[in-house]
Amino acid sequence: MATNLNSFDAIYQVVQLIPKGKVTSYGAIAAYLGMKGGARMVGWAMNASHTLENVPAHRVVNRNGILTGKNFFGGNRMQELLEEEGIQVKEDKIIGFQQHFWDPSSEL
DNA sequence: CATTTGACAGAGG
DNA sequence: CCCTCTGCCAAAT
Numbered sequence: 001m002a003t004n005l006n007s008f009d010a011i012y013q014v015v016q017l018i019p020k021g022k023v024t025s026y027g028a029i030a031a032y033l034g035m036k037g038g039a040r041m042v043g044w045a046m047n048a049s050h051t052l053e054n055v056p057a058h059r060v061v062n063r064n065g066i067l068t069g070k071n072f073f074g075g076n077r078m079q080e081l082l083e084e085e086g087i088q089v090k091e092d093k094i095i096g097f098q099q100h101f102w103d104p105s106s107e108l
Numbered sequence: 109c110a111t112t113t114g115a116c117a118g119a120g121g
Numbered sequence: 122c123c124c125t126c127t128g129c130c131a132a133a134t
Contacts, residue, residue, distance in 0.1 A: 062115075
């Protein structure tokens, strides 16, 4: 797919496609977009996306299921959003991460 | 144009 | 699981 999408836009699309109550990792998104190993780029996109509203970056965590970007959300905002979607978060990390994991490469 | 940086990932200890 | 080092890619300065 990747219809006329610029670097960041493609990432925003995938993040917006994450089902409610699900989460994914930067690497999974990067791999889906073909930039395996470019996971850092995904984080960069999120940094730019945090100014947007339709990008549920709170559903994107690192490979360990840790809310790496919670600091960018402003306090416990990220954790609250996840808990509202049925995801339990403890000490900045998702409980049963694999259980809530959503892989774009498999689901899309 | 070269260097630094960044919300990562994987391997090793 | 935590810490450290290396590898990757693109944007920002």
